[in-house]
Amino acid sequence: xxxxxxxxRPSTVQGKEGTLFFQVxxxxxxxxxxxxxxxxxxxxxxxxxxxxxxxxxxRQAQLQLVAFKAGWSARQLAAIIxxxxxxxxxxxxxxxxxAFRQLPPCHTLFSFxxxxxxxxxxxxxxxxxxxxxxxxxSFTRFRNGCDIVLDALDxxxxxxxxxxxxxxxxxxxxSSCYLRTLRxxxxxAVDSGLTTDKDIFRHVFTGFARTTKRALxxxxxxxxxxxxxxxxxxxxxxxxxxxxxxxxxxxxxxDMAYMRKxxxxxxxxxxxxxKTGQSLSVCWEQPMQGxxxxxxxxTKGSPxxxxxxxxxxxxxxxxxxxxxHKVNRNLKKVGEMAGLHIPLTTYVARHxxxxxxxxxxxxxxxxxxxxxxxxxxxxxxxxxxxxTTAVAKANRKIMDxxxx
Numbered sequence: 001x002x003x004x005x006x007x008x009r010p011s012t013v014q015g016k017e018g019t020l021f022f023q024v025x026x027x028x029x030x031x032x033x034x035x036x037x038x039x040x041x042x043x044x045x046x047x048x049x050x051x052x053x054x055x056x057x058x059r060q061a062q063l064q065l066v067a068f069k070a071g072w073s074a075r076q077l078a079a080i081i082x083x084x085x086x087x088x089x090x091x092x093x094x095x096x097x098x099a100f101r102q103l104p105p106c107h108t109l110f111s112f113x114x115x116x117x118x119x120x121x122x123x124x125x126x127x128x129x130x131x132x133x134x135x136x137x138s139f140t141r142f143r144n145g146c147d148i149v150l151d152a153l154d155x156x157x158x159x160x161x162x163x164x165x166x167x168x169x170x171x172x173x174x175s176s177c178y179l180r181t182l183r184x185x186x187x188x189a190v191d192s193g194l195t196t197d198k199d200i201f202r203h204v205f206t207g208f209a210r211t212t213k214r215a216l217x218x219x220x221x222x223x224x225x226x227x228x229x230x231x232x233x234x235x236x237x238x239x240x241x242x243x244x245x246x247x248x249x250x251x252x253x254x255d256m257a258y259m260r261k262x263x264x265x266x267x268x269x270x271x272x273x274x275k276t277g278q279s280l281s282v283c284w285e286q287p288m289q290g291x292x293x294x295x296x297x298x299t300k301g302s303p304x305x306x307x308x309x310x311x312x313x314x315x316x317x318x319x320x321x322x323x324x325h326k327v328n329r330n331l332k333k334v335g336e337m338a339g340l341h342i343p344l345t346t347y348v349a350r351h352x353x354x355x356x357x358x359x360x361x362x363x364x365x366x367x368x369x370x371x372x373x374x375x376x377x378x379x380x381x382x383x384x385x386x387x388t389t390a391v392a393k394a395n396r397k398i399m400d401x402x403x404x
Contacts, residue, residue, distance in 0.1 A: 001026075001081070001085055002024065002025065002026035002081045002084070002085075002091075002093065002096055003024075003025050003026075003081075004022050004023060004024045004025070004074070004077050004078075004081070004096075005022065005023050005049060006020060006021075006022055006049050006050075006070055006074060007020070007021055007022070007023055007049065008020055008021075008039070008041070008044040008046070009021060010041045011041075017038035017039055017040055018038065018039065018040070018041055018044070019034060019035065019036075019037070019038055020035050020037040020038070020039065020044075020051075020066070020070055021033060021034045021035060022035070022073065022074070022077060024077070024093050024096050024097060025093065026091070026092065026093045026096065027092075027093075029092065029093045030093065031093040031094065031096070031097050033077075033097055033100060033101075035069075035070070035073060037066045037069055037070055037073075038066070039051060039063065039066055043055075043063060050067070051063055051066055051067040051070065053067065057144070058144045058145075058146065061143060061144060061146035061148075062146050064148075064152070065108070065146060065147055065148060065149065065152075068106075068148075068149040068151065068152045069106045069149060072106045072149060072151065073100075073106065076100060076103055077096070077100055080096055080099045080100055081096060084096065084099075106149060107149070107150050107189070107194045107195070108147040108148060108149055108150065109139070109147060109148050109149075109150055109153065110136065110140065110147040110148075111147070112150060112185070112189050112194065113132055113135070113136045113185055114136065116132055116185060116188065117129050117132045117133050117136070120132060126274075126317045127254065127274055127275055130317075131181055132181065132185065134178075134181075135178050135181040135182055135185070138165070138178050139161065139178075139182060142160075142161050142164045142165075150186075150189050150194050150195040151195050151196075153186065153195070153198075153200055154198065154200055155198075155199075155200050155202065155203055157200070158179070158182075158200050158201055158203070158204055159203050159204060161179070161182075161204075162175060162179060162204040162205070165178060165179075171209075172205060172209040173208060173209050175205070176205050176206050176207060176208065176209070179201065179204050179205070179206050180206045182201075183201045183206060186200070186201075214342060214345075214347065214348050214351040214352075215348070215351040215352045215354070215355035215356075216340065216342075216348060216351075216352045216355075218356060218359075218401055218402065220338060220340060221243075221246065221352060221356075221402055222402055223338045223339070224239060224242065224243070224334060224335075224338050224344075225239075225243060225402060225403075227239065227334065227337055227338060229334070234326065234330045235330045235333055235334055237295075237327070237330070238326075238327045238328075238329075238330035238331045238333075238334055239331075239334050240291045240294065241253070241256065241306075241327050241346060242327075242331055242334070242344070242346060242348075242349050243287075243291065243349075244256065244288060244291045244292075244306075245346055245349035245350065245353075246349040246352060246353050246398075246402075247285065247287050247288050247291075247395075247399055248269070248282055248288060249280075249282055249353055249370040249371065249391065249395055250349060250350035250351070250352070250353035250354055250370070250371055251282070251350070252273070252274075252275070252346075252347075252350060253320075253324050253327070253346040253347075254274045254275075254320060254324075255271060255273055255274055256306060256308065257304075257306065257308040257309055257316075257319075257320040257323065257324075258271075258274060258304070258309065258316075258320070259271060259304065259305040259306060260303050260304055260305060261299075261303060261304070261305050262303070263305070264284055264305075267283065267284050268281050268282070268283060268284060269281065269282045269283075269284050269288075273372050276372065278372045280372045282392070282395070283392035283395065283396070285395075285396065285399060287399055287403065292305060292306070295307050298310070308320060308323045309323075324346065327346060328345045328346060331344040331345055331346065332344055332345075350371070353370070353371075353398065354367050354370075354371060356398055356401075357370065357394060357398065360394070360397065360398070360401075362394050366391055366394055369391050370391045370394070370395065
């Protein structure tokens with residue numbers, strides 16, 4: 001039966017890392033399989049043929065990665081030999097080496113997430129790609145830049161990551177968001193057959209903590225609407241975007257940014273949510289048109305309805321993100337002028353629309369339909385029976401309550 005051993009070859013250059021390699025033997029024939037796993041000479045234990053995990057915390061993480069990769073390669077070689085033996089046919093060391101070299105590389109978390117980011121970007125799921133990118137950046141900082149083999153992820157690593165997030169002042173829902181995203185990516189790796197599910201997230205919080213109410217009463221929205229703000233000022237524009245989001249059934253700012261002039265026809269705005277791809281229709285009312293008319297001079301020649309994305313040149317997502325930050329920064333000033341006790345953001349408009357609908361007596365199914373919350377399991381069974389006209393009628397009553 002064939003055998004193999006992990007060995008180390010020091011560098012010929014003083015102070016440089018050497019290379020780990022496998023020596024494969026069968027019927028007195030020996031072949032060498034080099035790897036790209038590199039360590040210093042003092043980090044190799046020749047007696048046990050293992051990597052010594054020592055040094056700084058960062059170096060230990062790097063050495064653990066090398067050790068895990070080497071262990072993965074050893075398991076692959078062992079599996080190849082077992083398969084060859086089980087076939088009951090003659091084989092050579094060349095056959096073993098050839099089969100090993102045809103295997104995909106050892107999968108690491110960073111490389112897997114990077115691949116998922118590329119995939120979502122190509123699919124134009126830019127919001128999801130950004131969420132993955134932010135999670136990768138966070139976990140990379142936690143790991144001090146050192147990658148980790150997917151099979152090496154365990155309960156302790158995930159628990160330590162949660163503790164690291166909390167130590168940096170991360171609020172429970174923000175921490176949970178990173179952990180949920182990481183769990184989603186981990187399960188995608190499991191589904192792809194790259195690792196096995198070891199239920200490594202069982203000891204961390206991935207739910208939703210109750211937070212301070214972000215909805216405003218109707219009186220506060222009316223106060224915001226009637227504030228005396230300088231014309232054509234950033235604060236006036238921010239207030240207009242808040243009101244437009246409210247009028248548009250709590251439309252998210254990203255969907256407002258991507259609204260096209262061609263989306264409005266026959267008195268209806270029809271668009272697809274960037275987050276879910278769900279198609280929604282909103283009855284186009286005069287208060288909405290009044291806000292849009294203020295900025296037509298800034299959207300001449302543009303396919304977009306609002307001056308949020310001004311250049312369709314491939315940087316649309318970046319333009320939206322910059323404007324979102326700018327609008328929210330100015331909305332905080334607007335909120336202070338209005339005497340609000342919570343920071344005013346574009347997302348508050350969405351919460352406020354839903355709360356106002358509820359306070360006016362509309363049932364949850366109509367509210368869910370208007371918001372495009374197809375993921376609300378408790379209301380999904382009703383969505384197909386709700387006519388868009390019912391939502392439009394309810395939305396018109398809200399605007400009447402604000403504008404009276």
